[in-house]
Amino acid sequence: xxxxxxxxxxxxxxxxxxxxxxxxxxxxxxxxxxxxxxxxxxxxxxxxxxxxxxxxxxxxxxxxxxxxxxxxxxxxxxxxxxxxxxxxxxxxxxxxxxxxxxxxxxxxxxxxxxxxxxxxxxxxxxxxxxxxxxxxxxxxxxxxxxxxxxxxxxxxxxxxxxxxxxxxxxxxxxxxxxxxxxxxxxxxxxxxxxxxxxxxxxxxxxxxxxxxxxxxxxxxxxxxxxxxxxxxxxxxxxxxxxxxxxxxxxxxxxxxxxxxxxxxxxxxxxxxxxxxxxxxxxxxxxxxxxxxxxxxxxxxxxxxxxxxxxxxxxxxxxxxxxxxxxxxxxxxxxxxxxxxxxxxxxxxxxxxxxxxxxxxxxxxxxxxxxxxxxxxxxxxxxxxxxxxxxxxxxxxxxxxxxxxxxxxxxxxxxxxxxxxx
DNA sequence: TCTGGGGTCCTAGGACCC
DNA sequence: TCTGGGGTCCTAGGACCC
Numbered sequence: 386x387x388x389x390x391x392x393x394x395x396x397x398x399x400x401x402x403x404x405x406x407x408x409x410x411x412x413x414x415x416x417x418x419x420x421x422x423x424x425x426x427x428x429x430x431x432x433x434x435x436x437x438x439x440x441x442x443x444x445x446x447x448x449x450x451x452x453x454x455x456x457x458x459x460x461x462x463x464x465x466x467x468x469x470x471x472x473x474x475x476x477x478x479x480x481x482x483x484x485x486x487x488x489x490x491x492x493x494x495x496x497x498x499x500x501x502x503x504x505x506x507x508x509x510x511x512x513x514x515x516x517x518x519x520x521x522x523x524x525x526x527x528x529x530x531x532x533x534x535x536x537x538x539x540x541x542x543x544x545x546x547x548x549x550x551x552x553x554x555x556x557x558x559x560x561x562x563x564x565x566x567x568x569x570x571x572x573x574x575x576x577x578x579x580x581x582x583x584x585x586x587x588x589x590x591x592x593x594x595x596x597x598x599x600x601x602x603x604x605x606x607x608x609x610x611x612x613x614x615x616x617x618x619x620x621x622x623x624x625x626x627x628x629x630x631x632x633x634x635x636x637x638x639x640x641x642x643x644x645x646x647x648x649x650x651x652x653x654x655x656x657x658x659x660x661x662x663x664x665x666x667x668x669x670x671x672x673x674x675x676x677x678x679x680x681x682x683x684x685x686x687x688x689x690x691x692x693x694x695x696x697x698x699x700x701x702x703x704x705x706x707x708x709x710x711x712x713x714x715x716x717x718x719x720x721x722x723x724x725x726x727x728x729x730x731x732x733x734x735x736x737x738x739x740x741x742x743x744x745x746x747x748x749x750x751x752x753x754x755x756x757x758x759x760x761x762x763x764x765x766x767x768x769x770x771x772x773x774x775x776x777x778x779x780x781x782x783x784x785x786x787x788x789x790x791x792x793x794x795x796x797x798x799x800x801x802x803x804x805x806x
Numbered sequence: 807t808c809t810g811g812g813g814t815c816c817t818a819g820g821a822c823c824c
Numbered sequence: 825t826c827t828g829g830g831g832t833c834c835t836a837g838g839a840c841c842c
Contacts, residue, residue: 423810424810429808429809429810430809430810430811431809431810431811432810433810433811433842434842446842447809447810447842448807448809449807449808449809449810450810451807451808451809452807452808452809453807455807456807491841491842492813492841492842493842494842495842573840573841574815574839574840574841575840576839576840576841577839577840578838578839578840579839579840607816607817608816608817609815609816609839623815624814624815624816625814625815636813637813637814637815638812638813638814639812639813640811640812640813641811641812642810642811642812643810643811644809644810644811679834679835681835681836689808689809691837692836692837693835693836693837694835694836695834695835695836696835697833697834697835728810728811730811
């Protein structure tokens with residue numbers, strides 16, 4: 386993580402209307418039509434992606450589906466297919482790896498490449514960008530846009546300006562000049578709230594921002610103000626942007642949430658949803674090899690008021706039943722009984738790589754527990770989530786953790802009185 | 807318009823310890 | 825009896841991104 390002493394060449398590769406384009410590959414009849422990915426026109430939810438034809442009507446991502454339907458009644462609404470997007474994301478990644486060993490997927494449909502020093506192999510930046518662009522099209526049949534600059538920030542902003550299907554190179558030394566005429570909202574990290582605050586200070590363009598004193602901005606916005614000052618000059622100032630391209634960072638949290646199609650105050654239904662969410666989170670913890678110390682409940686009522694309540698455990702866990710136990714306690718303690726709920730969420734965070742509980746065991750016993758858990762996950766793959774219940778939480782409680790049962794798995798044949806509570 | 811789901815980072819207050 | 829300051833952990837909430 387040391388700063389390079391020469392100017393870097395960073396590519397930001399951003400797939401054009403990625404979800405829509407992938408859907409078009411599976412159903413070519415969608416091509417050229419107004420398409421909205423995210424769900425049915427009358428569903429509770431938002432637009433994940435809109436085709437360029439749909440955008441003509443003012444439809445854009447994050448917009449409520451029902452609003453999109455009003456703006457563009459003739460649009461075709463399709464469900465998203467995350468597996469398809471992951472599959473194509475892998476193809477994209479493979480293409481990119483032909484161009485640099487330092488590739489970082491920033492999400493399913495965009496990536497940063499550090500192309501510094503690849504001139505001998507690939508030629509000048511514009512030439513390699515055009516080759517990349519062509520190879521992407523021929524291998525994946527998908528269009529992308531490429532931004533080139535001396536920082537992630539410049540690469541990212543220039544790829545947005547290159548859309549659709551274009552390449553844009555900001556020459557070293559021209560960063561501030563490139564940014565100056567752009568709206569402050571074009572800076573990644575500047576959303577509605579910051580934009581409003583800046584507008585109130587009569588800062589509309591990045592150039593206006595660049596003329597402000599760093600100290601001034603720091604006084605008004607704290608740490609974020611200092612980062613803003615740097616960004617106005619094209620620097621990767623502050624936070625995630627400062628990471629070298631290709632530095633992999635461990636996940637900090639794993640969560641699942643669910644919005645009901647209609648609000649419900651039915652305790653049974655709410656608890657079984659929390660159980661399902663807990664299982665999904667636990668399973669991903671096991672896949673990642675993480676044990677979580679903090680478990681958090683998210684509760685959103687009918688009127689959209691949202692609260693989060695967390696609890697930290699003495700012993701980190703990756704078990705369904707232990708997670709659900711915490712979630713249930715938090716839920717019972719904070720849910721206004723009978724109040725209609727719109728959304729429930731379960732989050733795990735503060736990860737550790739191992740478990741003090743498992744560490745108490747001999748290596749071969751540890752292996753047996755891990756094998757047992759893997760077997761359960763395998764059965765669930767085969768027969769569905771409900772086939773194997775690690776957590777029988779709804780009506781009863783949980784097995785106590787003991788030395789013989791260090792992670793709180795239910796026994797093979799739970800006796801009638803096996804559950805406490 | 808009536809607002810998804812999965813994440814990251816930052817702030818701020820209170821507890822607790824030295 | 826009135827009163828320090830710094831560090832760290834925990835919790836809650838909010839802005840933002842794709």
